[in-house]
Amino acid sequence: MNSFSESYKAAGVDVTAGYKSVELMKKHVARTKIDGVVSGIGGFGGLFAPNFKDMEEPILVSGTDGVGTKLKLAFLLNKHDTIGIDSVAMCVNDVVCCGAKPLFFLDYIAIGKNIPEKVAEIVSGIAEGCVQSGCALVGGETAEHPGLMPVDEYDVAGFCVGIADKPKMIDGSKLKSGDVLIGLRSSGVHSNGFSLVRKIFDINETTINNTYDELDKPLGETLLTPTKIYVKPILALMDAVEVKAVSHITGGGFYENIPRMLKDGLTAKIDKAAVPVLPIFKLMQKVGNISEHDMFNTFNMGVGMITAVDKEDVDKAIEVLKANGEDAVVLGEVIEGNEGVVFA
Known part of the structure; x- marks a missing residue:
């Protein structure tokens, strides 16, 4: 040329x-x-x-x-x-x-x-x-x-x-009270909330190489961990059980994204102790003196995707997700109400 x-x-x-x-x-x-x-x-x-x-x-x-x-x-x-x-x-x-x-x-x-x-x-x-x-x-x-x-x-x-x-298609229309919420673990902060992350750690040429007892890698390397892709596990899950609803936990965290998969009259009840919070989030909360509410309203906290299935399908769903490389956890259930998300 x-x-x-x-x-x-x-x-x-x-x-x-x-x-x-x-x-x-x-x-x-x-x-x-x-x-x-x-x-x-x-x-x-x-x-x-x-x-x-x-x-x-x-x-x-x-x-x-x-x-x-x-x-x-x-x-x-x-x-x-x-x-x-x-x-x-x-x-x-x-x-x-x-x-x-x-x-x-x-x-x-x-x-x-x-x-x-x-x-x-x-x-x-x-x-x-x-x-x-x-x-x-x-x-x-x-x-x-x-x-x-x-x-x-x-x-x-x-x-x-x-x-x-x-x-x-998964549209949440079949979701009902009693359905179970299953969380797929995240790989880290993913790609949301980095304006706050950078403020918390005052990210620059020096601080990006800081090490912390809570982390097994330097700060910058930990934060740059790429976003986990959930396509193949979710498609495999759809072939095995009826998936009622799915929510990608991105910007806005739990409070903004979970309600997007709920229909009117239903609320997501999350067992806070079941959330597999990653060390990087605990560190951010401590260093930045960030409220727990703001953490769950900004970050994925260790859960990158949430699915809802019938309680009869929970064991099968966990098994299928595990076979596809996902260490999934039961996070809670769907209950009646219009509160969006509540923690127990």
């Missing part, structure tokens, strides 16, 4: 760096190829041919999100190969809440200066997230933004499209 503009490069945009980025990321994108992928990256649109043959009423489900200020930690640690997992996770974990299987993902990377190796490192994480969730990376965009952001910083966002069969 002989495309090159000396004038554009002088303005801060090197188009040849973009071409090199695409070449470097191709091996990562190739890992995500699944049935239905029609085109490779590099075209004007990503092509995908979904298979509807076993569905009564196929519904496309979409989700979009970014990573937020967790990116600041990646900059400080100069580690860019996991942040892409977060980008995918925040989208696919939302989509699977209604029982949809993610099909494909597209990313958007805005960067101060396109360093091909860094971009490829970011995309390697995005590809890993796609592999973990069983969807294809069919395209994306890298935009060099000189003057808009520092040359060593970037932002990552993306969106995914999934598919569900309408008669099998």
